[in-house]
Amino acid sequence: MSEQQNVYPVRDDIAANAWADEKTYAAMYQRSVDDPEGFWAEHAKRLDWMKVPNKIKNTSFDRNNVDIRWFEDGELNVAVNCIDRHLEKRGEQTAIIWEGDDPNDAKHISYRELYEHTNQLANALKELGVSKGDTVTLYMPMIPEAAMAMLACARIGAVHSVVFGGFSPDAVAQRVIGANSTLVITADESVRGGKQVPLKDNVDAALTRDGTDVCKNVLVVKRTGGDIDWKEGRDLWFADLVDKQSTECEPEAVGAEDPLFILYTSGSTGAPKGLKHTTGGYLTYTAMTHQYVFDYQDGEVFWCTADVGWVTGHSYIVYGPLANGATTLMFEGVPSYPSHGRIGDIVDKHNVNILYTAPTAVRALMAHGDNVMDSSKRDSLRLLGSVGEPINPEAWEWFYRVIGNGKCPIVDTWWQTETGGIMISPLPGATPLKPGSATKPFFGVQPALVDNEGNLLEGATEGNLVILDSWPGQARSIWDDHDRFVQTYFSTYDNMYFTGDGCRRDEDGYYWITGRVDDVLNVSGHRMGTAEIESSLVAHDAVAEAAVVGYPHDIKGQGIYIYVTLNDGIDPTDELKKELTKWVRKDIGPIASPDVIQWAPGLPKTRSGKIMRRILRKIAANECDGLGDTSTLADPSVVDELIEQRVNQ
Ligand code: PRX
Numbered sequence: 187m188s189e190q191q192n193v194y195p196v197r198d199d200i201a202a203n204a205w206a207d208e209k210t211y212a213a214m215y216q217r218s219v220d221d222p223e224g225f226w227a228e229h230a231k232r233l234d235w236m237k238v239p240n241k242i243k244n245t246s247f248d249r250n251n252v253d254i255r256w257f258e259d260g261e262l263n264v265a266v267n268c269i270d271r272h273l274e275k276r277g278e279q280t281a282i283i284w285e286g287d288d289p290n291d292a293k294h295i296s297y298r299e300l301y302e303h304t305n306q307l308a309n310a311l312k313e314l315g316v317s318k319g320d321t322v323t324l325y326m327p328m329i330p331e332a333a334m335a336m337l338a339c340a341r342i343g344a345v346h347s348v349v350f351g352g353f354s355p356d357a358v359a360q361r362v363i364g365a366n367s368t369l370v371i372t373a374d375e376s377v378r379g380g381k382q383v384p385l386k387d388n389v390d391a392a393l394t395r396d397g398t399d400v401c402k403n404v405l406v407v408k409r410t411g412g413d414i415d416w417k418e419g420r421d422l423w424f425a426d427l428v429d430k431q432s433t434e435c436e437p438e439a440v441g442a443e444d445p446l447f448i449l450y451t452s453g454s455t456g457a458p459k460g461l462k463h464t465t466g467g468y469l470t471y472t473a474m475t476h477q478y479v480f481d482y483q484d485g486e487v488f489w490c491t492a493d494v495g496w497v498t499g500h501s502y503i504v505y506g507p508l509a510n511g512a513t514t515l516m517f518e519g520v521p522s523y524p525s526h527g528r529i530g531d532i533v534d535k536h537n538v539n540i541l542y543t544a545p546t547a548v549r550a551l552m553a554h555g556d557n558v559m560d561s562s563k564r565d566s567l568r569l570l571g572s573v574g575e576p577i578n579p580e581a582w583e584w585f586y587r588v589i590g591n592g593k594c595p596i597v598d599t600w601w602q603t604e605t606g607g608i609m610i611s612p613l614p615g616a617t618p619l620k621p622g623s624a625t626k627p628f629f630g631v632q633p634a635l636v637d638n639e640g641n642l643l644e645g646a647t648e649g650n651l652v653i654l655d656s657w658p659g660q661a662r663s664i665w666d667d668h669d670r671f672v673q674t675y676f677s678t679y680d681n682m683y684f685t686g687d688g689c690r691r692d693e694d695g696y697y698w699i700t701g702r703v704d705d706v707l708n709v710s711g712h713r714m715g716t717a718e719i720e721s722s723l724v725a726h727d728a729v730a731e732a733a734v735v736g737y738p739h740d741i742k743g744q745g746i747y748i749y750v751t752l753n754d755g756i757d758p759t760d761e762l763k764k765e766l767t768k769w770v771r772k773d774i775g776p777i778a779s780p781d782v783i784q785w786a787p788g789l790p791k792t793r794s795g796k797i798m799r800r801i802l803r804k805i806a807a808n809e810c811d812g813l814g815d816t817s818t819l820a821d822p823s824v825v826d827e828l829i830e831q832r833v834n835q
Pocket of ligand 1: 451497498572573574575576577598599600601602603604624685686687699701702708711712713
């Protein structure tokens with residue numbers, strides 16, 4: 187049983203200096219659930235408000251009236267909170283350390299420089315006609331301009347929608363249309379692992395799609411100087427427009443409940459959803475979690491290895507750290523280039539104190555053996571963090587022992603795009619660690635486990651993870667589709683936010699996330715809907731039907747396993763498998779690359795025509811002996827055929 191695993195007690199030296207020790211955590215947590223209004227009124231004071239809020243919490247999870255508002259009569263500006271207010275004390279302190287893909291490329295950007303560049307960009311946005319409430323789509327490499335673009339939008343009250351640079355032109359088009367963006371900010375190319383990714387070409391392709399003519403301008407950062415096409419009147423070089431602007435830009439007063447950003451994520455059905463995050467609650471929550479979960483101390487270098495295209499990058503590269511006046515490191519490249527020791531090399535080069543990464547990265551390094559980190563010492567590290575998927579205890583122990591030299595606590599942080607910030611996690615000075623457990627809830631978070639009927643389960647048990655009351659960082663809606671928001675998160679169980687995750691709670695009240703209970707895959711910490719991949723496949727002429735499931739993968743956590751039924755008369759060749767792989771990569775993006783394609787003469791369906799994914803998951807995992815009851819299938823012989831095919835392929 188996992189409960190018999192190692193427990194790592196809180197280190198005395200960390201507890202002595204931490205923002206919260208065990209007692210403080212217990213007292214603050216209790217207050218946060220007993221008196222959320224008082225608690226959050228007090229902690230919202232960590233921000234500079236242009237109008238201090240009096241109404242603190244006004245939230246309802248009732249499916250007939252899902253309405254979430256925090257600090258609703260307050261006004262503030264996020265860029266002011268992340269930059270201006272630090273200038274007096276930290277003008278010359280580094281705000282962003284940028285480490286390029288090439289180990290010879292690095293830059294330090296002080297808070298003052300960040301202020302000036304962000305203001306220039308904000309003025310440029312205004313010149314392009316962007317104003318408060320407008321949306322801007324960002325499709326950018328991991329370069330400082332990405333953070334500046336987010337902050338420049340925030341400064342003028344515009345709403346950003348960042349699209350991960352690994353997504354396809356179609357994904358960019360969908361998001362430009364979905365958010366009605368008049369402007370796309372991109373770069374000529376991005377560079378990862380020594381290879382160029384043609385971002386501008388992808389934007390050009392995206393903007394040929396029907397409905398994208400809302401987009402009037404494309405602002406292009408010159409990153410590589412690579413060859414690109416140019417559309418006069420629409421395309422503008424970033425430097426030409428931005429460098430000539432004033433370095434002062436009056437910040438907008440933004441309502442606490444005005445949107446800060448839209449971020450698309452996958453669900454179990456339909457196209458990706460654009461979650462709407464707002465201003466006051468989000469910033470309060472990300473700043474506070476960044477301080478307490480990472481026990482961030484003044485002057486430390488904080489490195490979150492995520493991409494700004496994901497929520498982790500939004501909350502813990504940009505907003506949380508900068509709101510706290512931290513030094514945040516942004517890395518353009520990949521952990522394996524030019525060598526597998528790169529992460530350690532960067533830690534030494536920039537004296538990183540806190541390293542926040544993903545289990546998939548840890549497992550990929552672990553596969554190269556203990557010596558993989560030999561090129562670095564990593565003495566500056568004080569704390570490690572993990573996010574994105576469950577971390578298996580073996581990877582946890584390796585992370586602790588090899589990367590952290592056996593001296594850095596690991597905070598395993600469970601949260602979601604929807605939650606805005608970290609929800610369940612140890613606090614380094616307060617929580618004994620159990621490898622593989624995200625441990626205890628953050629302040630104000632009330633997790634619970636329910637059975638499939640929504641009955642609350644007590645004590646040590648396993649069930650569906652729900653959250654019983656609102657917290658300030660939560661998404662408020664799906665952009666332009668509140669009904670879908672209600673349907674997805676608040677209609678499964680009455681008066682609860684349903685996370686989509688399964689979870690176990692042990693006798694110490696520790697939470698152990700077991701993974702998604704819906705049709706969402708988590709591949710290398712990237713979230714994908716099986717339905718999205720299926721609908722891409724069935725759009726191919728050769729494909730009659732497709733079913734996608736996840737299967738256990740040593741490095742990625744989950745791999746993508748696809749069952750394909752071909753149209754009559756189509757030959758099931760290896761060539762076709764390659765073509766389908768390319769098709770999905772082109773349609774969705776390289777992150778959706780199939781790991782296995784299995785030809786399926788038929789798919790296991792109930793008599794009402796529903797595909798029984800449980801069976802497909804078992805076959806994919808090669809657990810063909812434990813298929814359970816197949817008697818409700820319309821044609822049980824399909825299963826034998828699939829098992830046979832699996833063996834023979
Ligand atoms: O299944 C959980 C898993 O990732 C999902 C959220 O994915 P996304 O919205 O892309 O956000 C990822 C980064 C916040 C969750 O529903 N997940 C995330 N963190 C953990 C995790 N599963 C287990 N342990 C974690 N620490």
